[in-house]
Amino acid sequence: MAALFRGSRILILRWNKHVDFSHVSVRSLASKTPVGFIGLGNMGSPMAKNLIKNGYPVIATDAFPESCKELLDLGAQVVDSPAQVAERADRIITMLPSSPNVIEVYTGPNGILKKVKKGTLLVDSSTIDPAVAKEMAVAAEKMGAVYMDAPVSGGVGAASLAKLTFMVGGVEQEYHAAQELLTCMGANAVYCGQVGTGQAAKICNNMLLAIGMIGTAETMNLGIRLGLDPKLLSKVLNMSSGRCWSSDTYNPVPGVMDGVPSANNYQGGFGTTLMAKDLGLAQNTASDTKTAVPLGSLAHQIYRVMCSRGYANKDFSSVFQFLREEEGQ
Amino acid sequence: MAALFRGSRILILRWNKHVDFSHVSVRSLASKTPVGFIGLGNMGSPMAKNLIKNGYPVIATDAFPESCKELLDLGAQVVDSPAQVAERADRIITMLPSSPNVIEVYTGPNGILKKVKKGTLLVDSSTIDPAVAKEMAVAAEKMGAVYMDAPVSGGVGAASLAKLTFMVGGVEQEYHAAQELLTCMGANAVYCGQVGTGQAAKICNNMLLAIGMIGTAETMNLGIRLGLDPKLLSKVLNMSSGRCWSSDTYNPVPGVMDGVPSANNYQGGFGTTLMAKDLGLAQNTASDTKTAVPLGSLAHQIYRVMCSRGYANKDFSSVFQFLREEEGQ
Amino acid sequence: MAALFRGSRILILRWNKHVDFSHVSVRSLASKTPVGFIGLGNMGSPMAKNLIKNGYPVIATDAFPESCKELLDLGAQVVDSPAQVAERADRIITMLPSSPNVIEVYTGPNGILKKVKKGTLLVDSSTIDPAVAKEMAVAAEKMGAVYMDAPVSGGVGAASLAKLTFMVGGVEQEYHAAQELLTCMGANAVYCGQVGTGQAAKICNNMLLAIGMIGTAETMNLGIRLGLDPKLLSKVLNMSSGRCWSSDTYNPVPGVMDGVPSANNYQGGFGTTLMAKDLGLAQNTASDTKTAVPLGSLAHQIYRVMCSRGYANKDFSSVFQFLREEEGQ
Amino acid sequence: MAALFRGSRILILRWNKHVDFSHVSVRSLASKTPVGFIGLGNMGSPMAKNLIKNGYPVIATDAFPESCKELLDLGAQVVDSPAQVAERADRIITMLPSSPNVIEVYTGPNGILKKVKKGTLLVDSSTIDPAVAKEMAVAAEKMGAVYMDAPVSGGVGAASLAKLTFMVGGVEQEYHAAQELLTCMGANAVYCGQVGTGQAAKICNNMLLAIGMIGTAETMNLGIRLGLDPKLLSKVLNMSSGRCWSSDTYNPVPGVMDGVPSANNYQGGFGTTLMAKDLGLAQNTASDTKTAVPLGSLAHQIYRVMCSRGYANKDFSSVFQFLREEEGQ
Structure with a gap:
């Protein structure tokens, strides 16, 4: 004392x-x-x-x-x-x-x-x-x-x-x-x-977050390929049923929003390795409780592959970049 | 005249x-x-x-x-x-x-x-x-x-x-x-x-909607298995980064919201076959434009399987029910 | 003594x-x-x-x-x-x-x-x-x-x-x-x-087995829809690069082979729950070792859903039946 | 004349x-x-x-x-x-x-x-x-x-x-x-x-081939992480139910077989873009016939992403390399 x-x-x-x-x-x-x-x-x-x-x-x-x-x-x-x-x-x-x-x-x-x-x-x-x-x-x-x-x-x-x-x-x-x-x-x-439900809620949130982020990245990618302006597409999604946190608050497409990692070359934010870790926890608890989580499971795999392809330390919204087929390839 | x-x-x-x-x-x-x-x-x-x-x-x-x-x-x-x-x-x-x-x-x-x-x-x-x-x-x-x-x-x-x-x-x-x-x-x-961008926007929205809905269903399922109350989990998601239209406006878990198909045995709403059709369009345009849409593609497959397992005419939020492992199985 | x-x-x-x-x-x-x-x-x-x-x-x-x-x-x-x-x-x-x-x-x-x-x-x-x-x-x-x-x-x-x-x-x-x-x-x-490599080999084999079985089921299903006779398609696969144990030794389509579970309403054999268990082990070891296993992971999810949809005790080749869209649906 | x-x-x-x-x-x-x-x-x-x-x-x-x-x-x-x-x-x-x-x-x-x-x-x-x-x-x-x-x-x-x-x-x-x-x-x-069944058979074969190849790559990767020698693991798979053309004839792991693209830095063979094209055909026919092909669909997406990440002209067995997490990452 x-x-x-x-x-x-x-x-x-x-x-x-x-x-x-x-x-x-x-x-x-x-x-x-x-x-x-x-x-x-x-x-x-x-x-x-x-x-x-x-x-x-x-x-x-x-x-x-x-x-x-x-x-x-x-x-x-x-x-x-x-x-x-x-x-x-x-x-x-x-x-x-x-x-x-x-x-x-x-x-x-x-x-x-x-x-x-x-x-x-x-x-x-x-x-x-x-x-x-x-x-x-x-x-x-x-x-x-x-x-x-x-x-x-x-x-x-x-x-x-x-x-x-x-x-x-x-x-x-x-x-x-x-x-x-x-x-x-x-x-x-x-x-x-x-005890444990705090962790459960956290894991659940981050699994849905990852799914929403990858889904938003895919959707924005597809829309751009189909001739839509990314800002306009975001606006349409956000006033419709496609709306989610990743589309309206943390958009992964450079140029759509300010002050988010996509506006800063995916620096800062929440790293891909950390997301992969949380998705691993979600996967393990799902296996242990025999819960089917097909999209959560695939999201885990995608972030896992990204870790090995040079995206480990970028913000997890860089999945937009990872999935985009570049010119001339 | x-x-x-x-x-x-x-x-x-x-x-x-x-x-x-x-x-x-x-x-x-x-x-x-x-x-x-x-x-x-x-x-x-x-x-x-x-x-x-x-x-x-x-x-x-x-x-x-x-x-x-x-x-x-x-x-x-x-x-x-x-x-x-x-x-x-x-x-x-x-x-x-x-x-x-x-x-x-x-x-x-x-x-x-x-x-x-x-x-x-x-x-x-x-x-x-x-x-x-x-x-x-x-x-x-x-x-x-x-x-x-x-x-x-x-x-x-x-x-x-x-x-x-x-x-x-x-x-x-x-x-x-x-x-x-x-x-x-x-x-x-x-x-x-x-011309065509209206369709593109629609298809994009519905692809992200399907991903968000299945993701929400998986997440709610996992949370419930881990001991969380579904209403509480929805509240947590909706104030966090897991928030999406399917969690805050059209929750797929019976008992969480009123006035949505999940409150009415998945009657009415937007049928699984219609969602499967729209996801098929998204898939085709993605293939044609060489766009990677891994979650959109898996969402398509899940709704496709649901159509063949008796969910064709239920609202697409019934994926919650489809993925849930029932007691005694 | x-x-x-x-x-x-x-x-x-x-x-x-x-x-x-x-x-x-x-x-x-x-x-x-x-x-x-x-x-x-x-x-x-x-x-x-x-x-x-x-x-x-x-x-x-x-x-x-x-x-x-x-x-x-x-x-x-x-x-x-x-x-x-x-x-x-x-x-x-x-x-x-x-x-x-x-x-x-x-x-x-x-x-x-x-x-x-x-x-x-x-x-x-x-x-x-x-x-x-x-x-x-x-x-x-x-x-x-x-x-x-x-x-x-x-x-x-x-x-x-x-x-x-x-x-x-x-x-x-x-x-x-x-x-x-x-x-x-x-x-x-x-x-x-x-120590542990025996388990590793077993888990690896069964993961690839599950992937091959689901893949064979999907392929046979698609071929039949496209107008191919299942026996003929099996023959073509088995003389080509699609050949695998599930196509040439344990074909999941009723009528293609004798003496396998698909010839006996998927009774006997290796149950879907056991396969789901082994795939859960594969998934956990993959998460622990940070190994990307996208198809293995999805195979796990498919067998997990099958367990909840009444296929728990059928042979794991019943995935052919699970994936098939029935008439009139 | x-x-x-x-x-x-x-x-x-x-x-x-x-x-x-x-x-x-x-x-x-x-x-x-x-x-x-x-x-x-x-x-x-x-x-x-x-x-x-x-x-x-x-x-x-x-x-x-x-x-x-x-x-x-x-x-x-x-x-x-x-x-x-x-x-x-x-x-x-x-x-x-x-x-x-x-x-x-x-x-x-x-x-x-x-x-x-x-x-x-x-x-x-x-x-x-x-x-x-x-x-x-x-x-x-x-x-x-x-x-x-x-x-x-x-x-x-x-x-x-x-x-x-x-x-x-x-x-x-x-x-x-x-x-x-x-x-x-x-x-x-x-x-x-x-007419058309020749194409159907070809597409079916290549879809199963892609699934088997990615599955083999994942499995070999996982086994190596778990301490197994790649040649030994291939031998075990090939005498067991994991056996497939990609494991016994065209193994994707450098050092396991001679005379295959994996022995030659994935040069020659069947290019990733060609496989992605064939999987796109499989996907389109599956969508058109309302056939569920979850693994085939995911295989398509994986080869699609590989095309955009520098693997377009490598043999399709290079998926082993694509999925492997490198040291220090």
Whole structure:
């Protein structure tokens, strides 16, 4: 506790130098208990910053210590392992790349569950297999802790602007405790049901997103070949039953919309490898539950092939480019 | 001309008995020239009625004479063949099931082009291969007539309520002449470009619609298997990037929305065979233009299989039911 | 040891009554050490019988004790659990439905590894995820035992006639010890490499088999629609580059071949659910290894839908029937 | 006739210089009537040479006159148009790239049917839409000529060695007259039924071939990822139910077989664009006949995408390379 208090003090001092917190009263800061944050990658780092911005003392760690520097400068306490975070915080957020990382961070030799305090609230915002989420929840419960899954919709931009949407699964009584933190990092939080349903909702959304995006790319391609102007075709689709998020908000055809990756050579946005990963999760859960997902399955294959043909790091809307037959070929 | 005038008079007399035209002044009626209408099926019949309602004398025909009865009662003049329509009207609308019917009605032995007057405006609202539309336009031009393609979005309900959307292809100078008639039968008309682009836009929209619908069905199915409530999942999708017309306006899962075919055992709506037909057109134009449409192609196959497994006459959203693994199997 | 010896004696006595072993000398019987057999289903039962026929004392168990009756009558010693088998035999064959069963039988509370003797050879003929096979091998090695995977090609008929093909993965030095037993139950054994490669080969074969079968069904269907006689079309394919096992050995069209499931209303053979299961394994290993398998993936989906549309228990060649559009639809 | 006789004489003189015809008696040459040949591309040229080799005077033409040079040197009479061929020969073979070329050569302004003599036998070895073949047959019949479709299996190599297989559709009574010529150019001819069934058989074969090839490529790729040696995996497949022409005769994995395109950087063989064309025909006939061909359809899409990603001129077995995820991606 002494250490934590000291940590908070350092935090306050540093804030004065680095961030404009003129709107945050010292009184509210003093009353907030520290929050652990594990995983400071492209998404986790801005999320943790938003917790700090909202007055939460943050105790952080990452497999790559250099990822913690920026947060340290903002006043976070940086420790060496998830276990050390668990010793110091009774609410912990995790934001990790994939299922094996989550398993390691929770149940590994220096994992959270090695030192977790009874009653700790564990919120995992990684996108992982719902079955792994359920396993983590069981393991946490054995230690007297509560695990919730809360994957996000929205990318790095939404994380910075605290505009993420969280899809939350877990015991309903604990949802409000989680919500208090999640609303500091996002604009919406939706309670989806028992543990794993947050992941399920995320996976479902991204599968339909991928289908809609590839479908939009095919359709725009076909229309252009048939002599339609891409902007006009988009307009027709968006006022008709072909309308979808990929046609009206994130159009994959260069020149149709501004401010989207297709307007910037498919840089930024949501990478093809990440989409392929999420579709792999959807495929696995579909196989496990014996659910037929023919288009989801084909979408997975298309993004898989794209990864091997040089599109791995482009935004997933680059499927428009991938499918287009070029002149002279 | 005498015959036509007589036709108009009968029309007026009958109107008084059958329809409320209190808002239509006799003056405007008197000034309107007759419009030909060929093809009085589920769609054509309410469309022709809306022309009459707007004060146009209608000269109609159909391969099945009994289809004309209702229109006759409303005052339309019914003739025996497309050629006879062409002798009597200088604006003609056609609404036919498929490409071969269009070819027959335009270029057959008793077809429009056998008797068409110079300067006649021919507007085809059938959904057909854009290549056939182009052929008809060339054939019409040889006779001094103008052909435009103007397929519709919206079903029987929209046709009755004059809420159709028309996608129009053809010479731009003639668009306004067509528009005058189209706005009597629909809420929107979009000029898409040269002849065939109306068909192209229609086909593109329906391909993306089919992809979105199957994708939504798969996604809802998977989510339900993973423990999500269907209404909640729809809500999550609709506030996220998975949103599409099939998820937010025409949800295929019984119980999620009212007033859609899924709420009524997939009766009414847009039949699976019709969707399979439109996807066949999309596939053919894609093959002809060497365009890759992997999801569109698979959607076509899925609707094709559904036609053979008892879903031919159900609404196309019944793909949700088709893909769902039932209990005990 | 006394129990086992007694078991063997009973075995010999019972053999004289039920099976013709006139060609098996008592001398060879006496010299053979007992073999454990776990999993006496449709496949395991005839496989175990063939071991007995070849003079091996068999110590058997199954989750459903009634499955052991026939084997008991043939002289096998029946025990209560995999652990008890492991106490009594130093070569054990397992033949189980799926990965979870294998995990239970090997590592469960009454599993083989609870009582396995050092140096025991464990041969698993189940078709499971290669990753699970590797896990079992590691677990076995910790106990000083050797695990090999040896899934089979060929169905119940081949199992009865000892005509199975085994695809074997594991330490090469142990292969010959396994081969001695496998050749009693099959016509071929192929050494494929390290642990898991037997499963890999099996999964690969069945994925290509499914693709070839669906492809053959589609092709025959299309040819028949185009006016070709099915027997003639099969002949043409089989002398050309379209030739495959499904066209020349197991044709899915009724009337083309005798003695195959398509000649018997798709009864018998290899059930659609089993194929769907194997394709699920292929899909999972493909996702895990980031391998693009578009046709394999679609084949999986097709068999998955068939399971839900009443084809679960028909032979997998019934996809011909599933895809065929019936008259009047 | 004088012209033809002169042609034949030149033919004989030239033969003595260029080709070894020591086994061909002058007597038989004298008795053979000339054969027309239209379309001297990669396939047509060696086919026409084989007719000459078998003693048939050949009267040839091609849209690109330079294509005729080699044949001219071998003694063929070269004329300017299909119509001129039709004036001089009463048996004519055509070998053209696609449906529009066939329509032009038969029914165009300088087409065969402009000058065809009654009773002429027209044999089209192009691979085209069966519906176009039927139209040509009707048009030929009106002129008193007989049209048969006889597309080939086997590539340029088989054409040179007279090892092609012909699949023949048309009136059965005329089959023997066609067979006499076809057996000079190929090893097999199969009578398939009425006009169009030769094309149907060809299209069906190539659709199944494409499915088998992509399936083999996926399977080999997956197996290699799972640690199997490609040669060993091929051996296992070829002795099991995964066996197909693409696995045992034309394996797509470099290093598995000699003398196939995969051993030569996918040079030579059957190009991806040609396969995409044939799959487009299969798709169109399937759409027209309302036949579900899900794998055939996806195969079409895959080859279509390959055409746009730089594989257009590689052998179609290069799909193995296309689907493989490279290191570091």
